Amino acid sequence: MTTDYRQMWTDLGLDLEAHDALLGVLGNAYKDTFVSQKNRPESMGYFDFVMSEVHGLRIKELQDARAEGRKVVGTFCVFVPDELILAADAVSVGLCAGAEFGFGEAEKLLPRNTCSLIKSFFGFKLSKVCPYIEASDMVVGETTCDGKKKAYETFKGIQPNLYVMEVPQMKKPADRALLKSEYVNFTSALEKLTGVKIDAERLKKGITIVNNRRKALHRLAALRAADPEPISGLDALLINQVAFYDNPLRFTESVNKVCDEIEARVKQGKGVFPKGTPRVLMAGCPMAVPNWKLPAIVETSGAVLVGEESCVGERGTRNLVDGSGGTVEALMDAIVDRYFQIDCAIFTPNDDRLNHIITMARDYKADGVILYSLQFCSPYTIESFSVEKNLADKGIRSLRIDTDYSQEDVGQLKTRVEAFLEVIKK
Numbered sequence: 320m321t322t323d324y325r326q327m328w329t330d331l332g333l334d335l336e337a338h339d340a341l342l343g344v345l346g347n348a349y350k351d352t353f354v355s356q357k358n359r360p361e362s363m364g365y366f367d368f369v370m371s372e373v374h375g376l377r378i379k380e381l382q383d384a385r386a387e388g389r390k391v392v393g394t395f396c397v398f399v400p401d402e403l404i405l406a407a408d409a410v411s412v413g414l415c416a417g418a419e420f421g422f423g424e425a426e427k428l429l430p431r432n433t434c435s436l437i438k439s440f441f442g443f444k445l446s447k448v449c450p451y452i453e454a455s456d457m458v459v460g461e462t463t464c465d466g467k468k469k470a471y472e473t474f475k476g477i478q479p480n481l482y483v484m485e486v487p488q489m490k491k492p493a494d495r496a497l498l499k500s501e502y503v504n505f506t507s508a509l510e511k512l513t514g515v516k517i518d519a520e521r522l523k524k525g526i527t528i529v530n531n532r533r534k535a536l537h538r539l540a541a542l543r544a545a546d547p548e549p550i551s552g553l554d555a556l557l558i559n560q561v562a563f564y565d566n567p568l569r570f571t572e573s574v575n576k577v578c579d580e581i582e583a584r585v586k587q588g589k590g591v592f593p594k595g596t597p598r599v600l601m602a603g604c605p606m607a608v609p610n611w612k613l614p615a616i617v618e619t620s621g622a623v624l625v626g627e628e629s630c631v632g633e634r635g636t637r638n639l640v641d642g643s644g645g646t647v648e649a650l651m652d653a654i655v656d657r658y659f660q661i662d663c664a665i666f667t668p669n670d671d672r673l674n675h676i677i678t679m680a681r682d683y684k685a686d687g688v689i690l691y692s693l694q695f696c697s698p699y700t701i702e703s704f705s706v707e708k709n710l711a712d713k714g715i716r717s718l719r720i721d722t723d724y725s726q727e728d729v730g731q732l733k734t735r736v737e738a739f740l741e742v743i744k745k
């Protein structure tokens with residue numbers, strides 16, 4: 320970081336000592352995992368810069384926006400429509416945490432057998448190390464899995480500006496109506512928070528910005544079908560992670576620059592790994608910054624990741640909102656239609672997800688699929704058995720992995736991944 324942000328962090332109520340420790344761990348992990356990679360696209364320099372300033376310049380931008388009267392809305396789930404937040408002239412930031420930090424404190428409020436993602440956002444909050452949540456004027460939780468749903472009841476005690484949105488668990492007409500009414504209620508809450516009346520023009524603008532961000536990520540995803548692979552899976556994951564924090568216009572432009580560069584690589588037959596490197600699709604729980612453990616193991620074991628069936632990946636970005644409607648009602652319906660297609664494992668039945676994983680494996684020419692679940696995540700862990708069977712029925716090999724945010728099982732995971740790669744090698 321080029322500037323001293325200590326006063327800003329103090330004003331936000333961060334514990335500077337604990338925060339320094341977090342930044343130290345994050346900086347080293349980033350250097351070891353990303354900067355050490357070979358043949359990276361030059362345009363990834365932008366994302367290196369964003370990561371170096373993730374608690375600095377970006378937070379300053381949020382604070383500057385607040386000083387101008389805009390509000391910051393922090394979210395934990397891709398069911399919360401960014402379009403609505405932008406239409407209220409607010410700034411949206413993702414709050415999911417991917418590091419084992421403050422777990423001791425978190426386990427005073429949560430059972431030990433809670434998934435790492437939930438423990439992590441509690442740990443970040445209780446340790447006072449997350450400037451994003453401290454800069455948020457509203458934090459949005461949602462009734463997705465039981466773990467999050469119940470954890471928010473406790474979280475409300477330490478994050479009083481928490482707003483909880485209900486998300487249905489089935490895909491029947493009544494569930495769509497429920498999602499729509501929740502989005503209407505959320506719109507009212509945003510209008511109250513910001514003092515901005517959301518009209519059709521504002522909604523259209525929000526829809527365009529978010530669709531353009533998705534289109535850039537779709538373009539990146541499509542380029543990863545090439546062999547040799549023009550960009551590492553780690554860098555592609557990083558881009559998908561940064562999508563949750565960055566200014567959406569600047570982010571979209573930067574992703575398109577990466578795409579221009581790697582498109583040229585594809586035309587020249589150049590890649591980050593040799594042609595014929597085993598290709599792996601990752602499917603399962605979302606990987607928030609700095610959860611890079613498993614992707615790093617895969618890509619240092621002689622394989623390349625070609626896609627992420629994840630909310631930090633294609634599950635979170637596929638499908639656009641139809642922005643052609645002329646009224647708030649029509650545009651709201653279009654938003655509901657798009658979000659209602661998200662195939663999170665909290666839904667039952669969830670055949671769409673099973674089919675989408677097959678489609679992704681074929682589109683990105685994967686030789687095998689790793690089914691990634693966080694320990695104690697019932698929705699994804701239980702569903703991984705049906706996914707595994709469905710893949711086997713189609714002749715696609717898979718490996719189920721349950722892990723957490725600790726580094727203790729790295730050796731064991733590497734052995735299992737290497738054995739899997741031996742099996743899928745052509």
Ligand code: BJ8
Pocket residue numbers: 395396397398434435436437463464465466467604605630661663664665693695696697698699
């Ligand atoms: S739409 S995947 S972002 S809920 S890993 S906390 S499911 S126990 S994160 Fe998610 Fe929204 Fe679904 Fe996507 Fe629970 Fe599992 Fe933990 Fe999870």
